[in-house]
Amino acid sequence: xxxxxxxxxxxxxxxxxxxxxxxxxxxxxxxxxxxxxxxxxxxxxxxxxxxxxxxxxxxxxxxxxxxxxxxxxxxxxxxxxxxxxxxxxxxxxxxxxxxxxxxxxxxxxxxxxxxxxxxxxxxxxxxxxxxxxxxxxxxxxxxxxxxxxxxxxxxxxxxxxxxxxxxxxxxxxxxxxxxxxxxxxxxxxxxxxxxxxxxxxxxxxxxxxxxxxxxxxxxxxxxxxxxxxxxxxxxxxxxxxxxxxxxxxxxxxxxxxxxxxxxxxxxxxxxxxxxxxxxxxxxxxxxxxxxxxxxxxxxxxxxxxxxxxxxxxxxxxxxxxxxxxxxxxxxxxxxxxxxxxxxxxxxxxxxxxxxxxxxxxxxxxxxxxxxxxxxxxxxxxxxxxxxxxxxxxxxxxxxxxxxxxxxxxxxxxxxxxxxxxxxxxxxxxxxxxxxxxxxxxxxxxxxxxxxxxxxxxxxxxxxxxxxxxxxxxxxxxxxxxxxxxxxxxxxxxxxxxxxxxxxxxxxxxxxxxxxxxxxxxxxxxxx
Amino acid sequence: xxxxxxxxxxxxxxxxxxxxxxxxxxxxxxxxxxxxxxxxxxxxxxxxxxxxxxxxxxxxxxxxxxxxxxxxxxxxxxxxxxxxxxxxxxxxxxxxxxxxxxxxxxxxxxxxxxxxxxxxxxxxxxxxxxxxxxxxxxxxxxxxxxxxxxxxxxxxxxxxxxxxxxxxxxxxxx
Ligand code: FES
Numbered sequence: 001x002x003x004x005x006x007x008x009x010x011x012x013x014x015x016x017x018x019x020x021x022x023x024x025x026x027x028x029x030x031x032x033x034x035x036x037x038x039x040x041x042x043x044x045x046x047x048x049x050x051x052x053x054x055x056x057x058x059x060x061x062x063x064x065x066x067x068x069x070x071x072x073x074x075x076x077x078x079x080x081x082x083x084x085x086x087x088x089x090x091x092x093x094x095x096x097x098x099x100x101x102x103x104x105x106x107x108x109x110x111x112x113x114x115x116x117x118x119x120x121x122x123x124x125x126x127x128x129x130x131x132x133x134x135x136x137x138x139x140x141x142x143x144x145x146x147x148x149x150x151x152x153x154x155x156x157x158x159x160x161x162x163x164x165x166x167x168x169x170x171x172x173x174x175x176x177x178x179x180x181x182x183x184x185x186x187x188x189x190x191x192x193x194x195x196x197x198x199x200x201x202x203x204x205x206x207x208x209x210x211x212x213x214x215x216x217x218x219x220x221x222x223x224x225x226x227x228x229x230x231x232x233x234x235x236x237x238x239x240x241x242x243x244x245x246x247x248x249x250x251x252x253x254x255x256x257x258x259x260x261x262x263x264x265x266x267x268x269x270x271x272x273x274x275x276x277x278x279x280x281x282x283x284x285x286x287x288x289x290x291x292x293x294x295x296x297x298x299x300x301x302x303x304x305x306x307x308x309x310x311x312x313x314x315x316x317x318x319x320x321x322x323x324x325x326x327x328x329x330x331x332x333x334x335x336x337x338x339x340x341x342x343x344x345x346x347x348x349x350x351x352x353x354x355x356x357x358x359x360x361x362x363x364x365x366x367x368x369x370x371x372x373x374x375x376x377x378x379x380x381x382x383x384x385x386x387x388x389x390x391x392x393x394x395x396x397x398x399x400x401x402x403x404x405x406x407x408x409x410x411x412x413x414x415x416x417x418x419x420x421x422x423x424x425x426x427x428x429x430x431x432x433x434x435x436x437x438x439x440x441x442x443x444x445x446x447x448x449x450x451x452x453x454x455x456x457x458x459x460x461x462x463x464x465x466x467x468x469x470x471x472x473x474x475x476x477x478x479x480x481x482x483x484x485x486x487x488x489x490x491x492x493x494x495x496x497x498x499x500x501x502x503x504x505x506x507x508x509x510x511x512x513x514x515x516x517x518x519x520x521x522x523x524x525x526x527x
Numbered sequence: 528x529x530x531x532x533x534x535x536x537x538x539x540x541x542x543x544x545x546x547x548x549x550x551x552x553x554x555x556x557x558x559x560x561x562x563x564x565x566x567x568x569x570x571x572x573x574x575x576x577x578x579x580x581x582x583x584x585x586x587x588x589x590x591x592x593x594x595x596x597x598x599x600x601x602x603x604x605x606x607x608x609x610x611x612x613x614x615x616x617x618x619x620x621x622x623x624x625x626x627x628x629x630x631x632x633x634x635x636x637x638x639x640x641x642x643x644x645x646x647x648x649x650x651x652x653x654x655x656x657x658x659x660x661x662x663x664x665x666x667x668x669x670x671x672x673x674x675x676x677x678x679x680x681x682x683x684x685x686x687x688x689x690x691x692x693x694x695x696x697x698x699x700x701x
Contacts, residue, residue, distance in 0.1 A: 015679035047666040187661070188663070188665070189665055227676075262565065263566070264606075265607060266606035267603065282566075284603040341666070344624040344668060345627040350666050385622065420627075428626070435660070441603075
């Protein structure tokens with residue numbers, strides 16, 4: 001009988017050698033005449049252990065990592081196919097504290113199953129939510145989502161149940177479900193990991209949403225920076241179609257749902273829901289003024305339920321186990337779990353799905369193990385490029401929507417980017433303005449012009465020219481941006497800028513000679 | 528699913544496909560898609576490596592848009608190029624997690640050591656350097672994308688290897 005070996009097909013694992021490792025294992029097994037079956041799973045999300053190889057033994061799965069191609073001969077010599085001892089042997093993945101201490105609801109299958117196997121998906125609880133949904137009246141499904149307390153995971157944290165109800169009650173011949181897979185926030189990769197590691201859960205969530213609100217068509221807007229996810233997603237949609245999860249007769253029920261995928265084209269603003277709709281319609285990604293809200297007047301003017309990948313991927317478990325089960329996790333008004341992402345200068349970067357209410361410090365040190373460089377952690381940016389920079393004094397804040405925003409932060413999509421004490425926060429503030437200038441859709445003046453002015457003003461501060469006046473000017477600019485911008489792009493850019501200024505004022509007072517002069521002269525180019 | 532969208536996502540330029548024939552076949556294949564302009568622009572660039580100026584009037588006519596509208600879309604999105612890129616495309620992530628792990632030093636290195644700057648193609652046509660703002664590889668920063676494939680924990684030495692290899696190949700293959 002052949003031994004089953006898992007080697008991740010996650011793009012981050014491939015980026016550090018997983019394909020070479022998989023090939024080396026297959027080749028050596030063939031040379032030694034050992035029958036094996038290599039399955040390319042998603043990543044468990046423990047990136048310091050990638051490429052993380054797992055072998056199915058009589059005692060369950062045994063993990064080894066990080067396994068480079070050059071380690072493969074010695075692994076065979078150590079009889080790793082029987083779980084033999086080796087310096088890279090980690091043991092049972094479930095007993096690694098980083099995994100054992102998580103609460104994986106959305107990520108329950110990622111890294112465990114073959115992402116493109118429906119039988120594997122169903123053997124691990126997949127498809128149950130859809131079967132429940134096919135039997136339930138739409139209003140009951142909306143009720144379960146409301147009861148679960150699920151809120152939009154893309155950043156705005158709007159209660160999902162209210163959106164579902166609005167779209168359900170809207171009268172129209174055609175309604176749409178749109179999945180925002182334009183995960184543009186730097187420091188985030190949970191959407192990518194689901195798309196590559198368990199795409200069926202997203203598909204199932206979208207079909208359930210369609211059944212609930214009366215939409216028969218769905219679109220996934222996927223960012224072009226995820227070419228590997230694109231390939232896997234297309235394959236998954238084909239498999240889902242073949243298995244009857246999609247199409248004109250879902251699991252023999254006579255109900256219908258068609259799913260299409262569109263590629264973005266490298267515009268951060270298309271993560272904003274109305275800009276994304278414009279882009280799906282084939283236009284420039286310009287923000288639309290609201291109202292009208294997309295729930296009533298969305299894609300091609302029809303009622304549209306828009307959610308981020310993480311929101312939709314949470315739907316199957318909620319419908320399967322009930323809203324009360326999901327609401328049993330979390331803190332305050334933030335119910336359920338959030339897949340957090342530890343990134344940047346962190347020793348153990350990866351995916352940590354936890355109930356809301358965990359503290360930033362627990363994330364950084366208990367899970368993350370401190371900085372990768374071994375130097376003190378000085379600043380942390382949570383919630384993407386529009387999130388605030390937080391100093392050590394804020395590390396005990398609870399990661400739930402309300403507590404975190406009360407302390408000046410934003411949980412957003414759960415990305416946690418770590419910087420050690422070599423960071424220059426004036427430069428990070430400049431970058432925030434520069435990013436806004438590059439990515440502004442140009443529709444409103446504060447965002448388009450204000451951000452460019454912001455870069456110039458910070459440059460003068462860095463160069464030591466009339467610092468007091470320019471810092472006052474910078475605060476005024478931030479005021480205008482936050483009060484007069486059309487959307488969150490301009491509205492929230494002041495957040496990283498002002499938090500840098502507030503918490504790290506010394507970085508704006510460095511002697512000009514030490515300021516990074518060369519970079520300050522970079523001109524802004526959209527193309 | 529739109530199987531017509533299953534185009535090659537690698538941005539490398541294969542052979543020398545005929546531009547006009549490519550444009551027309553993409554238009555024919557995707558004409559009935561709702562919101563077809565973006566898929567068509569991607570389809571053309573997937574094959575040709577860029578979207579030539581000749582595509583604009585053809586797309587405008589096919590989709591019943593003005594040329595200005597097509598141009599507006601083409602120029603709005605960072606992904607689309609209107610001039611052919613080098614034989615290889617190196618995209619360096621500039622976003623925060625990669626900055627925390629030293630991507631700025633890599634940018635400086637590419638400039639000082641290899642004369643490569645963002646949005647420019649090396650004079651020998653071997654490589655085009657482009658900025659990218661996150662590829663979801665932030666736990667393995669700093670990150671680059673080499674001809675459509677993500678590479679993590681990139682070092683200056685690794686960049687040197689790639690660039691030197693591309694340059695060497697460029698010698699006999701102008
Ligand atoms: S910030 Fe560079 S890959 Fe995400």
